[in-house]
Amino acid sequence: MSLYQLEHVEHVYRETTVLKHLNLTITAGEIFALVGPSGAGKSTLLRLMALLEPPSEGKVQIELNGKPLTYHKASITDRRQLGMVFQRPTMLTRSVYANVAFGLHLRGQHGVQSQVKHMLEAVALQHLAQRRVQSLSGGELQRVALARALILQPKVLLLDEPTANLDPYNIGIIENLVRRHHDEDGTTIIIVTHNVFQAKRLADRVGLLLESELIEVADTDTFFNHPQDPRTQAFLSGDLIY
Amino acid sequence: MQVTITALSISAVVGIPCGAWFALSKLPGKRILTTFIYTGMGLPPVVVGLVVYLFLSRQGVFGDLGWLFSFRAMVIAQVILATPLVIGITMSSILGLDPNLRPQLRALGATEWQITRALLFEARFGVILGLVAGFGAIISEVGAVMLVGGNIDGRTRVLTTAIVLETQRGHFEVALALGIILLSISFATNFLLMILQGRRW
Ligand SMILES: Nc1ncnc2c1ncn2[C@@H]1O[C@H](COP(=O)(O)OP(=O)(O)OP(=O)(O)O)[C@@H](O)[C@H]1O
Ligand SMILES: [Mg+2]
Numbered sequence: 392m393s394l395y396q397l398e399h400v401e402h403v404y405r406e407t408t409v410l411k412h413l414n415l416t417i418t419a420g421e422i423f424a425l426v427g428p429s430g431a432g433k434s435t436l437l438r439l440m441a442l443l444e445p446p447s448e449g450k451v452q453i454e455l456n457g458k459p460l461t462y463h464k465a466s467i468t469d470r471r472q473l474g475m476v477f478q479r480p481t482m483l484t485r486s487v488y489a490n491v492a493f494g495l496h497l498r499g500q501h502g503v504q505s506q507v508k509h510m511l512e513a514v515a516l517q518h519l520a521q522r523r524v525q526s527l528s529g530g531e532l533q534r535v536a537l538a539r540a541l542i543l544q545p546k547v548l549l550l551d552e553p554t555a556n557l558d559p560y561n562i563g564i565i566e567n568l569v570r571r572h573h574d575e576d577g578t579t580i581i582i583v584t585h586n587v588f589q590a591k592r593l594a595d596r597v598g599l600l601l602e603s604e605l606i607e608v609a610d611t612d613t614f615f616n617h618p619q620d621p622r623t624q625a626f627l628s629g630d631l632i633y
Numbered sequence: 634m635q636v637t638i639t640a641l642s643i644s645a646v647v648g649i650p651c652g653a654w655f656a657l658s659k660l661p662g663k664r665i666l667t668t669f670i671y672t673g674m675g676l677p678p679v680v681v682g683l684v685v686y687l688f689l690s691r692q693g694v695f696g697d698l699g700w701l702f703s704f705r706a707m708v709i710a711q712v713i714l715a716t717p718l719v720i721g722i723t724m725s726s727i728l729g730l731d732p733n734l735r736p737q738l739r740a741l742g743a744t745e746w747q748i749t750r751a752l753l754f755e756a757r758f759g760v761i762l763g764l765v766a767g768f769g770a771i772i773s774e775v776g777a778v779m780l781v782g783g784n785i786d787g788r789t790r791v792l793t794t795a796i797v798l799e800t801q802r803g804h805f806e807v808a809l810a811l812g813i814i815l816l817s818i819s820f821a822t823n824f825l826l827m828i829l830q831g832r833r834w
Contacts, residue, residue, distance in 0.1 A: 471742035481737040494741040
């Protein structure tokens, strides 16, 4: 069953075309990795898929509970099934606890305290619950960002470089957590990453975005071992400097 | 004092939502509006007093209300002085927040109303600062209150107008004592707000 349908998507900021001729289908329950050099438009594509912006042209549609939804049609209840971790997470100037609890409070949920406690344990941050987020390290901050998205148990989780600049220990925690949510809850994961090894480790399928265009989409094995497009081969062998 | 508190409450109730709204919405005349608010932040009290006086005086548009030289007249004048300060400072402190915060809150599933509330809370220091500035401006102000209140003993006399009167009468000790009270009130309020700010954390 196809979850996302993107057809002839084009996105323009003022004069600059950031995405063009983009077609993509995502199946419910898969892990899809989006790779590509800096400035290719990966974050922009993720924002469109999170229904945070409408595309300038074309269609970005997601089917949730049998309803086809777009930026304009999705209600707040629909939107709340999508989770996103931004490339540069913005925190509320409050405690770690308050940041992780925030989304639950928005939804008027009960039992917030024990849910947050469990979540913080899962990202190994329980000892920092009362700390202000401003005093956290980069790795801790990214784990808080992931925790506050995961705790909402989204049907679709969009991750924008969730492990950029992190050490193997933090990368391990984050990857395991993402994989566990995928396996246990059937969460669809779309992850943007600079790290092709990460894509290899996690993804069912991989897409390469190059200069605003989606060059190649293939299952992970094909993508890495038998890429069709010569530009994918060049990207993988590091000939494309980024 | 009662005048100032009433006026400040009204300014807060009007000014904080307006400030948030102006900061967050895409109104067409936003530039001009902003210019007006910033001008409003520095209105000379005597001029405000004069205008309110003219509106409320017997020949004025609202003359029939008979509000001149009353508590209400003074409150009106002070609200006019304080509200632009509250709006302006609330607005600029919300605009000073990280622009990525809004999409972030939206992605966490916040409604527009929840976003506004969260942003106001993030800008809490600025909002409190706006209230302090408004309070400071109107408690120490003489011109407007004197004109529209008339400095009537027991009815429309406030600290500042009392100081003016006592000075004119040559009762410097009384004037000075009142001045010290005024200063203490200012100081105490600011101090209290500082503590509140610290608590909020
Ligand atoms: N809000 C915006 N206004 C104008 N231009 C933008 C905006 N957002 C992104 N761009 C531009 O669009 C292009 C693609 O940006 P995007 O953030 O999607 O790239 P990216 O692939 O995520 O890069 P990176 O790997 O460095 O994060 C860039 O040239 C960027 O400057
Ligand atoms: Mg990016």
